[in-house]
Amino acid sequence: MAELLLTAENIGLAIRGNPILHDVSLRVVAGKIVALIGPNGAGKSTLVRVLLGLLRPDSGRVWLRPGLRVGYMPQRLALDDTLPLSVQRFVTLGTPAARARVQAALAEVGAAHVLDSPVQAISGGELQRVMLARALLHEPDLLVLDEPIQGVDLHGQYELYDLISGLRRTRGCGILMVSHELHLVMATTDQVLCLNRHVCCSGHPDHVARDPAYLELFGSDGARRLAVYHHHHNHHHDLHGAVVPDLPPSPTRGGENVRRPPMEQDHG
Amino acid sequence: MDDFLARALLGGVGVALAAGPLGAFIVWRRMAYFGDTLAHSGLLGIVLGTVLNLNLQLGVAVTCLLVALVLVLLQRQRRLATDTLLGILAHTALSLGLVALAFLETVRVDLTGYLFGDILAIGRIDLYWIWGGDLLALGVLAWLWRPLLALTVHEELAQVEGVPVFPVRLAFMLLVAIVIAVAMKVVGILLITSLLIIPAAAARRFARSPEGMALLASGLGSVAVGLGLWASLRWDTPAGPSVVLAAAALFVLGSVVPGRSWR
Numbered sequence: 001m002a003e004l005l006l007t008a009e010n011i012g013l014a015i016r017g018n019p020i021l022h023d024v025s026l027r028v029v030a031g032k033i034v035a036l037i038g039p040n041g042a043g044k045s046t047l048v049r050v051l052l053g054l055l056r057p058d059s060g061r062v063w064l065r066p067g068l069r070v071g072y073m074p075q076r077l078a079l080d081d082t083l084p085l086s087v088q089r090f091v092t093l094g095t096p097a098a099r100a101r102v103q104a105a106l107a108e109v110g111a112a113h114v115l116d117s118p119v120q121a122i123s124g125g126e127l128q129r130v131m132l133a134r135a136l137l138h139e140p141d142l143l144v145l146d147e148p149i150q151g152v153d154l155h156g157q158y159e160l161y162d163l164i165s166g167l168r169r170t171r172g173c174g175i176l177m178v179s180h181e182l183h184l185v186m187a188t189t190d191q192v193l194c195l196n197r198h199v200c201c202s203g204h205p206d207h208v209a210r211d212p213a214y215l216e217l218f219g220s221d222g223a224r225r226l227a228v229y230h231h232h233h234n235h236h237h238d239l240h241g242a243v244v245p246d247l248p249p250s251p252t253r254g255g256e257n258v259r260r261p262p263m264e265q266d267h268g
Numbered sequence: 269m270d271d272f273l274a275r276a277l278l279g280g281v282g283v284a285l286a287a288g289p290l291g292a293f294i295v296w297r298r299m300a301y302f303g304d305t306l307a308h309s310g311l312l313g314i315v316l317g318t319v320l321n322l323n324l325q326l327g328v329a330v331t332c333l334l335v336a337l338v339l340v341l342l343q344r345q346r347r348l349a350t351d352t353l354l355g356i357l358a359h360t361a362l363s364l365g366l367v368a369l370a371f372l373e374t375v376r377v378d379l380t381g382y383l384f385g386d387i388l389a390i391g392r393i394d395l396y397w398i399w400g401g402d403l404l405a406l407g408v409l410a411w412l413w414r415p416l417l418a419l420t421v422h423e424e425l426a427q428v429e430g431v432p433v434f435p436v437r438l439a440f441m442l443l444v445a446i447v448i449a450v451a452m453k454v455v456g457i458l459l460i461t462s463l464l465i466i467p468a469a470a471a472r473r474f475a476r477s478p479e480g481m482a483l484l485a486s487g488l489g490s491v492a493v494g495l496g497l498w499a500s501l502r503w504d505t506p507a508g509p510s511v512v513l514a515a516a517a518l519f520v521l522g523s524v525v526p527g528r529s530w531r
Contacts, residue, residue, distance in 0.1 A: 082469070084481055086476075094426070095429070
């Protein structure tokens with residue numbers, strides 16, 4: 001059994017009388033990815049903020065392993081244009097680090113070329129990578145990613161997902177991730193938590209995909225998108241659009257055409 | 269150089285040095301209206317200082333801080349937007365100050381001086397207060413620089429990374445209150461925000477780092493003080509507004525100077 005990093009038990013929260021979360025429980029262990037999915041307004045980001053201690057729940061409790069280091073990647077960054085800030089400065093705001101370490105963290109997420117650019121001048125996809133690098137520089141035991149691939153083009157999304165999915169092995173950290181991209185979530189995560197103010201269903205992606213509650217929430221669209229995802233490519237495109245062959249399948253590419261070995265079911 | 273002119277220059281530059289970095293944060297955090305609101309409550313501080321027989325600058329600083337705290341409390345109810353709350357607070361505090369002033373029949377107060385500044389009347393004691401307050405503000409700001417910058421970029425991210433958000437934010441408000449209290453003598457409560465914001469805005473185009481922008485803002489502010497005082501002597505214009513106009517001229521000049529800005 002992998003090391004337990006975080007548990008939440010029976011979280012309930014209402015904001016100005018509106019119930020946002022009801023009886024939500026979950027656990028994150030080292031080396032595994034838990035994905036939070038759900039429709040808009042399902043309380044996904046609210047739950048993340050409760051888990052991070054940014055919001056106090058009305059009921060229930062959150063437990064973090066003592067001494068747990070959390071790397072957080074927020075949903076968006078609205079940096080005022082008047083603040084002259086280079087990517088290097090931005091990344092080291094959370095954790096002071098030498099230039100070489102910053103460079104290494106940026107290289108790990110494929111954004112080494114923006115080291116000295118102003119934060120406001122890089123693309124949305126690059127910004128997501130830079131924010132991930134900042135979280136990684138913190139040497140986290142637990143990564144909390146709130147919609148990490150929004151604003152990233154389609155192929156960039158695959159790359160970023162593969163990158164994130166590889167982190168649980170290269171870094172050994174647990175990952176809690178909010179996402180809208182059902183097809184990617186279903187292919188790369190270890191546990192899916194389907195949230196609609198309460199936990200509709202949870203478990204291994206294959207299990208959740210057949211759950212009536214999941215089908216009711218996402219309908220045949222979700223099922224269809226899942227089917228689309230399972231077709232085979234013999235290549236993909238890197239960030240610059242160049243064709244990259246997929247042979248041989250490396251262990252860090254858990255995505256497009258590599259069938260994962262079955263994993264033990266974890267119903268949290 | 270005449271004595272009063274040297275004191276005016278020393279006082280003005282002292283205020284400009286602290287106003288630079290603090291103003292940069294006010295610009296980055298989009299708190300211009302907040303600075304204005306605190307400044308508007310300065311008059312109330314003067315009345316309180318007079319009634320309680322306190323030092324006036326201390327009275328202003330304390331009043332500004334109280335108004336800032338009231339704002340923090342009001343922000344907890346989330347029905348009205350912050351700029352609406354600021355508008356209510358700013359003008360309530362200013363009017364309260366004016367009304368309270370009218371009750372002080374025995375005290376003659378130079379209202380124009382407080383509203384628009386009286387830099388040429390800066391005395392030796394004023395200089396001690398200005399430089400004392402400034403060095404205090406700059407020291408605390410240097411100490412808080414990193415967490416405050418992290419907070420400015422993304423508050424929740426900073427909190428997750430361990431920045432004590434509320435104390436740092438409160439300390440920043442205290443710094444703004446201090447600088448407003450000491451700057452009042454130089455440009456007056458109606459013009460203080462301009463000394464905070466205009467040099468920082470003028471510095472933006474030429475800065476490549478937050479620290480660079482803060483230092484440049486201090487420098488431009490000091491130049492504006494010198495230019496404003498010179499113009500005031502040359503054409504016999506009111507000194508405080510002349511300093512503000514000089515800063516504005518620097519801003520315009522900086523905007524039209526050819527050259528590529530760093531984003």
